[in-house]
Amino acid sequence: MGRVHRGAGAVIVCAGLAAPVTLSAQIQVEDPFARATPPGQGNSAAYAVIHNDGEEDRSIVAGESPAAETVELHTHSEEDGVMRMREVESIELPAAGKVALEPGGLHIMLIDLVEALEPGERIDITLILDDGSRLDLRPEIRHHRSIDVGQDSESRGLDE
Amino acid sequence: MRLPLYLTIALLLGMLFWSIFIWDPETMGPTADGPSHEALELADEPEGGDFRLESKDGPAGLEDLRGQVVILYFGYTYCPDVCPMSLAAVGGALDRLSEQERDQVTGLFVSIDPRRDTPERVAEYAEYFHEGIVGLTGSPGEIEAVAERYGAVYEVVGDSGGDDYLVDHSSFFYLIDPDGELVETLPHGSTPPELVEAVRSILPEQ
Numbered sequence: 001m002g003r004v005h006r007g008a009g010a011v012i013v014c015a016g017l018a019a020p021v022t023l024s025a026q027i028q029v030e031d032p033f034a035r036a037t038p039p040g041q042g043n044s045a046a047y048a049v050i051h052n053d054g055e056e057d058r059s060i061v062a063g064e065s066p067a068a069e070t071v072e073l074h075t076h077s078e079e080d081g082v083m084r085m086r087e088v089e090s091i092e093l094p095a096a097g098k099v100a101l102e103p104g105g106l107h108i109m110l111i112d113l114v115e116a117l118e119p120g121e122r123i124d125i126t127l128i129l130d131d132g133s134r135l136d137l138r139p140e141i142r143h144h145r146s147i148d149v150g151q152d153s154e155s156r157g158l159d160e
Numbered sequence: 161m162r163l164p165l166y167l168t169i170a171l172l173l174g175m176l177f178w179s180i181f182i183w184d185p186e187t188m189g190p191t192a193d194g195p196s197h198e199a200l201e202l203a204d205e206p207e208g209g210d211f212r213l214e215s216k217d218g219p220a221g222l223e224d225l226r227g228q229v230v231i232l233y234f235g236y237t238y239c240p241d242v243c244p245m246s247l248a249a250v251g252g253a254l255d256r257l258s259e260q261e262r263d264q265v266t267g268l269f270v271s272i273d274p275r276r277d278t279p280e281r282v283a284e285y286a287e288y289f290h291e292g293i294v295g296l297t298g299s300p301g302e303i304e305a306v307a308e309r310y311g312a313v314y315e316v317v318g319d320s321g322g323d324d325y326l327v328d329h330s331s332f333f334y335l336i337d338p339d340g341e342l343v344e345t346l347p348h349g350s351t352p353p354e355l356v357e358a359v360r361s362i363l364p365e366q
Contacts, residue, residue, distance in 0.1 A: 035244055038288040040281055043240045076242065081330045081348060082313060083242045103245040104349060144248035144289060145255070 026054030027093065027129070032139035034110065035103075035147065036119045044117050045074075046108040046125055046139045047101045052093040059090040059130045067123040069112035076104055090130065103147065119143040206311030208334065208342025213270065213298035213306065216283035220296060222340055228266045229362045230336040231355060234312040236273030236327050237285040242348070244289075246331055251290035252352030253359065264338070265359055267293030272307060272314040273327050274300050310334055310342065337362045 032048035052058050063071035072087045083104075091106055093099055101107050108125060110117075117123065119141050127135040212221035222230065231250050235243035250267045257265060269286040271277035277285075277297045286295030297303070307314065314329035331348035335358050344358055 035241075038237070038244065039284045040237065041285070043238070045241045074241075078331075078348060081332055082328055083331045083348060084317075084328045085241060085326060103241060107241060109240060144244055145251065147248060 027052055027058065027133075027135055029135065029137050030098075032125075032137040033142045033147070034117060034123060034125075034139040036141050036143045037113065037117045041116075042111075042113050044068075044110045044113060045103070046110060046123075046137065047103065048137055048139065049098055049100045050093060050135075051098040052095055055095050057095050058093040060093065060127045060135075061090045061130050062128040063108055063125060064128070065110060065123060065125040067114055067117070067125070068110035069114070070110075071125065072109040072111060073106070074109045075106045093129075117141045119146075206334075206342060206345070207309055208336065208340075209309055210340055211302075211306040211309070213296040213302060214279045215294060215296055216279045220294065222268070222336065225266055225268075225336075226340060227338045228264055229338060229359050230266050230268055230334075231359065232268045232270065232310065232334040232336060233332075234270050234272050234307055234310070234314070234329060235331070236271050236329070237277050237281055238273065239327070239329075242329075242331050246333070246348070247286065247289035247293065249350060249352050249355060250293055250333070253355035254290045254292045256352055256356045257359065261360070261363060262292060264363060265292065269293055269295045270303065270306060271295070271297040272303055272312070272329050273316075274298060274303050276323055311345075333358075335359065335362060338364065 028051040030049040030051060032046065034046035035044045037044050050060070060073060063073060065071050073089075073091050074085055075088050077084050077086070087109075088106070091099060091101070099106065108127070110123075110125075121141045122138045123141065125137045125139060127137065129135060210221060210223040212219055212223065214220070222232075231253070233243075233246055233250060235246065237243075247267075247269060250269075254262055254265060254267060267286070267290060269282065271282045274297050279295070279297055282295035282297045284295070286293040298306075306312075312330050312332065314327050317326050317328055319325040333346040333350055333355060334342055335344040335346065337343045343362060346354065346358055350358075
């Protein structure tokens with residue numbers, strides 16, 4: 001299992017070296033993670049907080065990953081309690097700002113996974129920005145119990 | 161100008177008559193949204209009630225759960241983000257209950273995607289999030305009837321005949337008391353602590 005991912009990682013490193021534009025250090029990725037897949041589930045989603053410390057607006061326009069056949073940028077809208085997930089063309093990264101990709105909101109969709117995502121592993125995802133630069137994430141795969149949305153950190157323990 | 165009193169009354173009665181018997185906001189409103197939007201309108205007051213669907217162990221339903229507080233959720237196993245998030249919340253809530261409380265609480269996950277979700281698949285999926293969540297599915301007609309009674313709505317999108325499609329669906333947590341009565345509906349994004357609070361408000365006094 002791990003060997004496959006290391007191999008896939010090497011592919012990404014080579015791709016990164018060959019890329020004409022190197023990533024500006026002004027885009028920072030905080031806490032990238034992806035959802036471990038429930039049985040039979042061939043899709044997953046990845047999340048992170050992405051900071052743009054630069055003075056220019058940027059946007060994420062595409063993504064790719066050796067772990068999935070297709071990577072798409074998605075969002076959710078809620079209307080009268082009905083959740084609609086839709087692909088978006090880009091995700092804005094405002095200058096001197098940040099965007100949170102999180103469960104139930106903007107996220108990176110991983111479609112047709114090459115293999116199940118197991119907690120504790122990492123996968124490679126590369127996001128492509130509007131200026132052609134590439135942003136590498138190595139999200140940690142997390143079990144839903146350690147994602148446990150919408151609560152503050154002090155109640156994150158399960159020992160109540 | 162002052163209208164005579166009897167004319168004023170007659171006018172008011174006329175307006176009342178018009179607003180009750182003639183005026184229909186449904187048909188007067190904008191209709192540009194088309195049928196797909198109307199199909200997803202939520203029922204005003206879901207009545208809830210018993211139902212019987214298919215579990216991996218055969219027919220099962222709410223009526224088997226008298227004495228249990230039930231957290232009911234409608235979704236589907238191919239759901240990429242919303243259902244995992246919601247079932248993780250149900251699982252997180254069950255984890256936060258004491259053992260004694262947990263014995264009196266059951267999660268029910270009803271598939272609104274009967275085309276792809278077999279009883280085995282939906283069971284495996286539900287149990288992945290917590291062993292206290294039971295997965296149910298059924299025929300399209302059965303699912304539709306249950307969803308309607310709870311005010312849950314869903315609509316297949318991107319269906320090109322294959323198995324590659326999404327289902328837009330409402331995302332509510334339905335809290336059902338030990339007598340099988342729907343007592344509270346919690347919104348999408350409810351957290352485990354919020355679900356725990358709702359469950360404890362229904363659980364019989366220890």
